[in-house]
Amino acid sequence: MRPTEIQITNPDWVDSMVDYSSRYTDDEARVRLTIQLARENVLRRTGGPFGAAVFDDTGRLVGVGTNGVVRLRNSSAHAEIVALAMAQAAVGSFTLQNDGQPCHELFSSCEPCAMCLGATLWSGVTRVVFSAMREDATQSGFDEGPVFADSYRYLENRGITIERGRLRSEGAAVLKLYVEQGGPIYNP
Amino acid sequence: MRPTEIQITNPDWVDSMVDYSSRYTDDEARVRLTIQLARENVLRRTGGPFGAAVFDDTGRLVGVGTNGVVRLRNSSAHAEIVALAMAQAAVGSFTLQNDGQPCHELFSSCEPCAMCLGATLWSGVTRVVFSAMREDATQSGFDEGPVFADSYRYLENRGITIERGRLRSEGAAVLKLYVEQGGPIYNP
Numbered sequence: 176m177r178p179t180e181i182q183i184t185n186p187d188w189v190d191s192m193v194d195y196s197s198r199y200t201d202d203e204a205r206v207r208l209t210i211q212l213a214r215e216n217v218l219r220r221t222g223g224p225f226g227a228a229v230f231d232d233t234g235r236l237v238g239v240g241t242n243g244v245v246r247l248r249n250s251s252a253h254a255e256i257v258a259l260a261m262a263q264a265a266v267g268s269f270t271l272q273n274d275g276q277p278c279h280e281l282f283s284s285c286e287p288c289a290m291c292l293g294a295t296l297w298s299g300v301t302r303v304v305f306s307a308m309r310e311d312a313t314q315s316g317f318d319e320g321p322v323f324a325d326s327y328r329y330l331e332n333r334g335i336t337i338e339r340g341r342l343r344s345e346g347a348a349v350l351k352l353y354v355e356q357g358g359p360i361y362n363p
Numbered sequence: 364m365r366p367t368e369i370q371i372t373n374p375d376w377v378d379s380m381v382d383y384s385s386r387y388t389d390d391e392a393r394v395r396l397t398i399q400l401a402r403e404n405v406l407r408r409t410g411g412p413f414g415a416a417v418f419d420d421t422g423r424l425v426g427v428g429t430n431g432v433v434r435l436r437n438s439s440a441h442a443e444i445v446a447l448a449m450a451q452a453a454v455g456s457f458t459l460q461n462d463g464q465p466c467h468e469l470f471s472s473c474e475p476c477a478m479c480l481g482a483t484l485w486s487g488v489t490r491v492v493f494s495a496m497r498e499d500a501t502q503s504g505f506d507e508g509p510v511f512a513d514s515y516r517y518l519e520n521r522g523i524t525i526e527r528g529r530l531r532s533e534g535a536a537v538l539k540l541y542v543e544q545g546g547p548i549y550n551p
Binding site: 177180181183195245252256260263264268269270292293294296298320321329330361 | 366367368370371373378383432435436438439444445447448451452453456458477478479481482484486506509513517518549
């Protein structure tokens, strides 16, 4: 049978680590959640060392994602793509920017790759905050793809704010943990 | 209930337009299929004016995709992302580049956006062929995102061949048809 449906999920353990009912009141709490998701994904060997989450601007968690490339056999199943899709499913729209609704922000444990940066632009989020930097990912063997200074300017010119390297050493530590644990570097 | 699973599908009519058992023997036949998918997606009002397909290097169709952003409420559901995911599901791997297996090629009715170009790099395809050009998409109101000459060089340096503007006028005609029909320009 030829596949006719692609399913994107997070591992079962994710639900026990997130709280949709409370507020993540500041950027540190939000970044920290993505790093926790990334670390747990490594420790439980359910995917690559990346986690992401979408919050609305009141700090309410709207969607989360963990890297599921190998588990889901889908090279597009990066944490950010999953988190954005979960958030859009939660609000019931292909965009997170809707009149009369709060703004949404994407947090990630690591700098988004070229695909995820493009996805961010189409998602309707107004802000992106990430922890580990491209250099940290590259040092661990992960390619980030064609992202340039002009790529960020492109998003900024369309009203998206970018904040880099928040809790960077904690985010980078998860990448190192993954390598130490012998995790596969897919798409080398 | 919070969504825990994202489903990516093509519209039902797609199956009647593709032939997994025969060979699409040349580039024109392969590009033409993606343009037909794009046009049908417009005429049936099931999505944006974009179609894509993955073939192996013997001309066997491996996966197809139509733009499903609005239908699936998912801003990442571009034709190329869907086609790559379907192809990976068909081969049962997160990469289309596997030892002892044929190479795979991505065809698209239009130049891939920044997200899809990144996705192409991670997918394992060795060649990308597209019809309508960025300028055609832009003229119809679609943003293609941060794609630069260096972006293409980045892929080419990693062994991916890019071929542009095949049957361009036919691909561009579908974009115009969509606008004439009053199709929504999401992510304007």
